[in-house]
Amino acid sequence: MKKSHASLLFLVLVFCLFFWMMIQAQSFQETASYFPFYIALLAGILTVVATIKQIVTLKKTKDEELFHENFMNVLKYVGWIVGYIVLIYVVGFVLASMIYLFVFLLFEARMSILKCLVSTGATAVLLIAMSQFMDLKWPSSLITFF
Amino acid sequence: MIETLFQTLEIVLDPSRIGFMFLGIMLGLTIGLLPGLSGTVGMSILLPFVYGMDPFTGMALLIGMIAVVHTGDTFPSVLLGIPGSSGSQATIMDGFPLAQKGEASRALGAAFFCSMIGGIIGGVVLFLVIPFVRPLVLAFGSPELFMLALLGLSMVGILSGKRPVIGIIAGLFGMMLGTIGSAPAVPEYRYTFDWLYLFNGIPLPLIALGLFAFPVLIDLLVSNQSISKGAKLSGSWLTGVKDSLSHKWLVFRSSALGAVTGFVPGLGGSVVDWLSYGIAKQTSKKNESFGKGDIRGVIAPESANNAKEGGALIPTLMFGIPGSGTTAILLGGLLLMGMEAGPQLVTTQLPLTMSIIWTLIIANIFGAIACLLLIKPIAKFSTVHPSKLVPFLAILLILGAYQTSNHWGDIILFLVIGIVGWIMKQLDWPRAPILIGFVLALSAERYLWISFSRFGLEWLTRPGVIIIAVLIVAILASSFFLNRGKKIKTIAEDKGVKS
Numbered sequence: 001m002k003k004s005h006a007s008l009l010f011l012v013l014v015f016c017l018f019f020w021m022m023i024q025a026q027s028f029q030e031t032a033s034y035f036p037f038y039i040a041l042l043a044g045i046l047t048v049v050a051t052i053k054q055i056v057t058l059k060k061t062k063d064e065e066l067f068h069e070n071f072m073n074v075l076k077y078v079g080w081i082v083g084y085i086v087l088i089y090v091v092g093f094v095l096a097s098m099i100y101l102f103v104f105l106l107f108e109a110r111m112s113i114l115k116c117l118v119s120t121g122a123t124a125v126l127l128i129a130m131s132q133f134m135d136l137k138w139p140s141s142l143i144t145f146f
Numbered sequence: 147m148i149e150t151l152f153q154t155l156e157i158v159l160d161p162s163r164i165g166f167m168f169l170g171i172m173l174g175l176t177i178g179l180l181p182g183l184s185g186t187v188g189m190s191i192l193l194p195f196v197y198g199m200d201p202f203t204g205m206a207l208l209i210g211m212i213a214v215v216h217t218g219d220t221f222p223s224v225l226l227g228i229p230g231s232s233g234s235q236a237t238i239m240d241g242f243p244l245a246q247k248g249e250a251s252r253a254l255g256a257a258f259f260c261s262m263i264g265g266i267i268g269g270v271v272l273f274l275v276i277p278f279v280r281p282l283v284l285a286f287g288s289p290e291l292f293m294l295a296l297l298g299l300s301m302v303g304i305l306s307g308k309r310p311v312i313g314i315i316a317g318l319f320g321m322m323l324g325t326i327g328s329a330p331a332v333p334e335y336r337y338t339f340d341w342l343y344l345f346n347g348i349p350l351p352l353i354a355l356g357l358f359a360f361p362v363l364i365d366l367l368v369s370n371q372s373i374s375k376g377a378k379l380s381g382s383w384l385t386g387v388k389d390s391l392s393h394k395w396l397v398f399r400s401s402a403l404g405a406v407t408g409f410v411p412g413l414g415g416s417v418v419d420w421l422s423y424g425i426a427k428q429t430s431k432k433n434e435s436f437g438k439g440d441i442r443g444v445i446a447p448e449s450a451n452n453a454k455e456g457g458a459l460i461p462t463l464m465f466g467i468p469g470s471g472t473t474a475i476l477l478g479g480l481l482l483m484g485m486e487a488g489p490q491l492v493t494t495q496l497p498l499t500m501s502i503i504w505t506l507i508i509a510n511i512f513g514a515i516a517c518l519l520l521i522k523p524i525a526k527f528s529t530v531h532p533s534k535l536v537p538f539l540a541i542l543l544i545l546g547a548y549q550t551s552n553h554w555g556d557i558i559l560f561l562v563i564g565i566v567g568w569i570m571k572q573l574d575w576p577r578a579p580i581l582i583g584f585v586l587a588l589s590a591e592r593y594l595w596i597s598f599s600r601f602g603l604e605w606l607t608r609p610g611v612i613i614i615a616v617l618i619v620a621i622l623a624s625s626f627f628l629n630r631g632k633k634i635k636t637i638a639e640d641k642g643v644k645s
Binding site for chain 1: 311312314315318319321322325329331332334336337360363364367368531533534537538540541544545548549552554557561565568569572573575587590591594595
């Protein structure tokens with residue numbers, strides 16, 4: 001997808017969001033509705049102006065720039081983070097972090113198994129220490145090991 | 147008063163109190179270093195320990211921590227482009243580009259030196275305003291506070307660069323995000339989808355982490371290059387200190403602005419760095435390099451965010467009006483030590499206030515020295531390959547995001563806002579206006595509602611309102627004319643090249 005097309009699509013999505021927020025604002029009590037209503041209205045108008053400007057620019061100039069040159073890699077790395085979050089939900093924060101870190105360092109950073117083990121172990125110790133001394137809370141999970 | 151000031155220095159320099167102050171400084175620096183953790187977390191950790199302590203020792207511990215959070219938070223802002231806390235968001239604008247050029251040490255040197263000077267100026271301001279503080283605080287009514295929120299919003303125009311309309315849309319988007327949760331005037335929950343997590347609104351650290359940190363994680367991995375992009379680490383922290391000295395007026399101006407803005411309850415915390423950055427950009431000559439790695443873009447917010455702490459303590463200590471979560475917990479700490487905030491802190495309890503001023507100054511000096519010593523080892527992070535750095539950061543950021551309200555919603559929102567932030571970055575949408583809009587939405591709505599319900603339309607004629615309105619118009623007009631001037635200059639240069 002070209003960058004200019006992506007920009008246009010994003011503007012349309014943002015307009016839909018503002019429009020929905022404006023409609024929704026009318027269902028609130030009067031005192032609670034005027035601020036979000038007028039902000040959404042103003043934002044909606046400006047989004048239409050920006051969209052028209054974008055269309056005019058699109059017609060005037062030929063844009064060959066892509067939205068992202070390496071989009072598959074972006075999806076891959078977003079996938080790593082989503083996978084990590086899912087893992088936290090299933091096995092808990094400490095174990096998920098250890099698995100994620102070990103696998104990532106091994107396959108993406110191509111570090112040796114020993115270095116991966118040391119890094120993972122050190123991180124686990126640091127996390128547990130931080131939790132103890134700084135009273136940090138960990139996300140709840142389906143299965144809890146720690 | 148001067149006599150009391152020097153008598154208190156002896157109390158503050160007592161070895162046991164210095165020990166507690168250092169403990170606070172160490173915790174404050176650690177909190178600042180970890181993205182997502184704020185001064186509120188630090189205060190919550192320390193609060194149980196101050197129970198029953200003598201007030202001078204307890205304050206050394208608490209103020210030592212508060213004073214340096216905005217010194218330590220510069221590391222992630224400059225080296226990773228991730229705000230260490232809400233007070234260092236604007237530092238990213240020029241600090242991170244400097245790190246990308248291999249000038250991380252210079253940026254950090256300037257930031258820490260300015261933080262120190264700012265902190266000292268904040269302490270001095272706290273000392274100087276004690277006799278005049280009461281009428282000044284009472285002079286700010288809801289209409290003036292609403293106008294101050296608008297003044298903050300006017301910065302959106304300055305920060306939007308060549309695309310002011312998109313910048314304003316982003317700012318309004320931030321305001322809409324700020325309306326999520328309970329309405330300030332009536333018991334109404336807006337845009338919550340009946341999800342209990344959203345009833346209190348979206349936490350500010352999540353917005354900052356999502357918009358700035360998530361895109362950095364992804365882009366670093368995809369680029370397959372270290373933050374410094376292979377550029378060797380050049381320049382020492384001394385260069386940064388020299389830069390700061392050569393812009394001494396900017397340091398002084400920004401510090402004074404920080405102290406004054408911090409003084410306004412509920413406004414200073416997250417806005418002061420943007421306000422300072424925007425004004426520095428607006429008033430500096432040859433400001434085209436702002437946003438591309440201009441050292442003045444580091445000096446201005448860093449001077450202001452530490453100075454803010456001195457200003458923020460004025461309404462907190464003198465009137466018991468906390469301006470932020472951190473200062474609210476500080477009030478709790480005072481109660482635990484058998485003290486109470488109020489005018490007595492400038493009469494019978496004056497020595498305690500003086501000890502707070504000394505602690506603020508001493509902690510800022512030691513905090514900056516500790517950070518300056520740490521620059522060399524920590525700056526090397528900018529040369530580490532992303533595949534070896536990002537997984538650790540991802541763990542830290544998700545942990546930090548979860549600490550904002552200890553709810554799974556924190557992690558989900560971090561991911562969603564992160565993806566939106568990444569798309570905005572790709573499409574060259576300015577992300578800073580979202581934060582400004584978000585921060586000011588609640589106070590703008592609340593003060594506007596109070597102004598109308600108390601004064602009708604008459605509040606528009608108040609002298610304070612008119613003065614601030616003139617200031618806003620001046621800022622917007624100068625921004626417009628500067629942009630126009632730049633456009634004309636660019637067109638003329640283009641024509642020159644073509645001919």
